[in-house]
Amino acid sequence: MKNKLYLGLLVIAFIFQGSFIHVDAKQIDYKSPEFKAVAQQFACTCGCGQDHYECDPNTCNLTTEFKADLVEMMNKGWDKDKIREYYVNIYGEEILTSPEKSGFSLTAWVLPFVVLGAAAIALYFIIRKWVKKKGTEEIVTGYENTDEEVESEIFSSMIDEERKKYL
Amino acid sequence: MFLFANATIYIGLAIAIYSLLIITFGISTKNQKLINSGKGGMIALFVCASLAMISLFYLLATSQFQYEYVNDYTSSELPIIYKLTALWAGNAGSLLLWTFFLTLYMIMIAFSRKMKGNPMVPYISAILMANGVFFFFILGFVAKPFILLDTVPLEGKGLNPMLQNPGMIIHPVTLYLGYVGLAIPFAFAMAALILKNVDDFWIKMTRRWTIIAWLFLSLGNIFGGQWAYVELGWGGYWAWDPVENASFMPWLTATAFLHSVMIQERKNMLKIWNISLIIVSYALTLFGTFLVRSGVLTSVHAFANSNLGLYFLIFMGIAVILALYVLMSRYNLLKRSAGQFNSFVSKESSFLVNNLLLVGAAFAVFWGTIFPLVSEAVRGTKVTVGLPFFNKVEAPILLSMMFVMAVCPMLAWQRSTVKNLRKNFTIPAVLAVIGMVLMVVLGIQKAWAVIGYGVIILLLITHFLEFYRGVKARRKMTKETPIVALYRLMIRNRRRYGGYIVHLGIAFITMGIIGSQNYDLQTMKTVSLGQSIDLQDYRINYERLDQKKEGINDIVYADVTVFRNGKKLGTYQPEKVFYGNWEQPSSEVAIISSLKEDLYIVLSAWEDDGKATFVVKVNPMMNWLWIGSFMIVIGALFAVWNGKYGNVTPRYTGVRKEVS
Numbered sequence: 001m002k003n004k005l006y007l008g009l010l011v012i013a014f015i016f017q018g019s020f021i022h023v024d025a026k027q028i029d030y031k032s033p034e035f036k037a038v039a040q041q042f043a044c045t046c047g048c049g050q051d052h053y054e055c056d057p058n059t060c061n062l063t064t065e066f067k068a069d070l071v072e073m074m075n076k077g078w079d080k081d082k083i084r085e086y087y088v089n090i091y092g093e094e095i096l097t098s099p100e101k102s103g104f105s106l107t108a109w110v111l112p113f114v115v116l117g118a119a120a121i122a123l124y125f126i127i128r129k130w131v132k133k134k135g136t137e138e139i140v141t142g143y144e145n146t147d148e149e150v151e152s153e154i155f156s157s158m159i160d161e162e163r164k165k166y167l
Numbered sequence: 168m169f170l171f172a173n174a175t176i177y178i179g180l181a182i183a184i185y186s187l188l189i190i191t192f193g194i195s196t197k198n199q200k201l202i203n204s205g206k207g208g209m210i211a212l213f214v215c216a217s218l219a220m221i222s223l224f225y226l227l228a229t230s231q232f233q234y235e236y237v238n239d240y241t242s243s244e245l246p247i248i249y250k251l252t253a254l255w256a257g258n259a260g261s262l263l264l265w266t267f268f269l270t271l272y273m274i275m276i277a278f279s280r281k282m283k284g285n286p287m288v289p290y291i292s293a294i295l296m297a298n299g300v301f302f303f304f305i306l307g308f309v310a311k312p313f314i315l316l317d318t319v320p321l322e323g324k325g326l327n328p329m330l331q332n333p334g335m336i337i338h339p340v341t342l343y344l345g346y347v348g349l350a351i352p353f354a355f356a357m358a359a360l361i362l363k364n365v366d367d368f369w370i371k372m373t374r375r376w377t378i379i380a381w382l383f384l385s386l387g388n389i390f391g392g393q394w395a396y397v398e399l400g401w402g403g404y405w406a407w408d409p410v411e412n413a414s415f416m417p418w419l420t421a422t423a424f425l426h427s428v429m430i431q432e433r434k435n436m437l438k439i440w441n442i443s444l445i446i447v448s449y450a451l452t453l454f455g456t457f458l459v460r461s462g463v464l465t466s467v468h469a470f471a472n473s474n475l476g477l478y479f480l481i482f483m484g485i486a487v488i489l490a491l492y493v494l495m496s497r498y499n500l501l502k503r504s505a506g507q508f509n510s511f512v513s514k515e516s517s518f519l520v521n522n523l524l525l526v527g528a529a530f531a532v533f534w535g536t537i538f539p540l541v542s543e544a545v546r547g548t549k550v551t552v553g554l555p556f557f558n559k560v561e562a563p564i565l566l567s568m569m570f571v572m573a574v575c576p577m578l579a580w581q582r583s584t585v586k587n588l589r590k591n592f593t594i595p596a597v598l599a600v601i602g603m604v605l606m607v608v609l610g611i612q613k614a615w616a617v618i619g620y621g622v623i624i625l626l627l628i629t630h631f632l633e634f635y636r637g638v639k640a641r642r643k644m645t646k647e648t649p650i651v652a653l654y655r656l657m658i659r660n661r662r663r664y665g666g667y668i669v670h671l672g673i674a675f676i677t678m679g680i681i682g683s684q685n686y687d688l689q690t691m692k693t694v695s696l697g698q699s700i701d702l703q704d705y706r707i708n709y710e711r712l713d714q715k716k717e718g719i720n721d722i723v724y725a726d727v728t729v730f731r732n733g734k735k736l737g738t739y740q741p742e743k744v745f746y747g748n749w750e751q752p753s754s755e756v757a758i759i760s761s762l763k764e765d766l767y768i769v770l771s772a773w774e775d776d777g778k779a780t781f782v783v784k785v786n787p788m789m790n791w792l793w794i795g796s797f798m799i800v801i802g803a804l805f806a807v808w809n810g811k812y813g814n815v816t817p818r819y820t821g822v823r824k825e826v827s
Contacts, residue, residue, distance in 0.1 A: 154637070
């Protein structure tokens, strides 16, 4: 299988030699960051639940060919977005491991932050209400400083302890 | 045996229904005798569940393949430990385990010394018993553990080899203890609402049980991650799979509750919010089970698809509706006691922000998990929402959470003044910034890593200062030695310092995650015998390829010698195992672990001429994850431990009602 792949690459290299843009066909490490960036975008449909970067080519025929195709495109000089576009045009959004950032799928990305933002604003108003309710005339009885707070907590726990001894 | 085993289930169901009815009747007629009868039923139910467990253990251990469950999940050559643990390998068995834990918890609550004379007991019992009825119904009619086959197979189908790992023995057990554990705070909350009594005792008991459930949930997830790391040959530990998400969501909401309950304790506020968090956490455990067992989503955690999930969904629906009804009917009562805040900048406010982020993170996970269904329903396209999505969406939320965690201990209750802020934050902030600059200078330049580690430096310093100030204050009064002062300080305030230890554990885990996600290196290479693979400072010499037989399994292994900077580390054997009774082979990886990084070697493939393909990875800071996990366990145990000074759960001293 590997040999076939190399042969394929060689053929591609040969073809591109004569083209205007000279691109070197190079062997691409299936675990390299550049391959990861491309392959991680696509979900393997063999039922393994992984993407094409993780799916093991030794146990899954589907990914073997898919990976070879990806390498071919990378050698043509296509970047990950172009490759992504190519597959989405053929298979639709289903092939991707995460939803597109456009159309209805954009809601997947945006909604969590919209909700978080709205909740943050609501929280701000709630705290403001609670703080206002307190009014200004009251004397702040709380500790203004954590040092004092810690000390007083320790102090009261020690008093408590002593008290228990004599109860 | 068949009759006996099935009898335990059906008699159990009858007892559960009886107990539920009799307790409810006892509550309405205020008749202690009826309540006591129901409590007796609880013991009987526990006995039934235990006998059912023992029966299934016995059948599994003795390989009685005429039983469908035994046949489906074991084979005769399986080591005895995995024969036994096959009990939770499938639907029916794992639900039996769940039921067993539920009855165990019930007994622990109803007969606890601390709960003696507490009028909440009958209510809690009834609510838990309703859960009991549901689970026994499921075991009796939907996922039956004891089904006889028409013919007696000579050999069982065997246990999925992936599950034959120590991690898998304990991962489901801890996870279920966590799941079931969240039913207890829920029962407490409902009982308190019905009795219109959300007092101090309630808070303490609920908090204690939530910490216990939380600890088990954490452990369940950690063991799951650890198992995935060593067993799946994938080099990762968390995949944002729907099933993982299902256990992460209640973990987040339970964490939120554990923090916000402190405001209720101090200021008598947020009662509705806290009870909602408990309801949501409980509902999420059922929702998770629905996701896992219904097959509506694709998951690597393959449970046989069945209509089981639907029952969970219905049960969850009923539970949530009833809970909301009770909550609404007590709304005015809870609302009346709303208190006030003194300032925007205070510990109280930071707890609210903490809640916002945790619940926000839980919502983001929820939304991502169900989005494929939403998308399919709205426009007919089933999209995949995988790892890249969750990493991108969750990273900023959880990192902000870390920041709040770093800042919170330094804020004062009530109000932090500018002077106070300056005093507390100048040193940690300056040190964190220096740390970040140093990182950039030393070559750590990825934005996430620099910001993440910067926040963690801040966190470590603020937490250190908390301990330091506590010890200093104590010494000022007692003149103890620093160690004694630290020890006494901590055991006298277990919850606070236990919590800080958990924070430090989370910081360690986060360091591990940031390191391993941002700076991992991988390569996949095919080499001939005698050749080597270079990755970073490592050289892996491929020396031998051979095979051996272990039982019915064939193992192909490679001998590789590993050098680091020219220094020999040893010879290791990554393996590929072909199972006698399982189609898919699995990889046994070689892991060379250090505090700095793990070298992870997978034997991927080989050819007749001896050439072999290896996947080699360097995963930085993996051990930090496991150390952090350990600290979480220590911290949580420290917080709930009932020591001499532990005033965690007082005995009930409230008004006595007629029934208890």
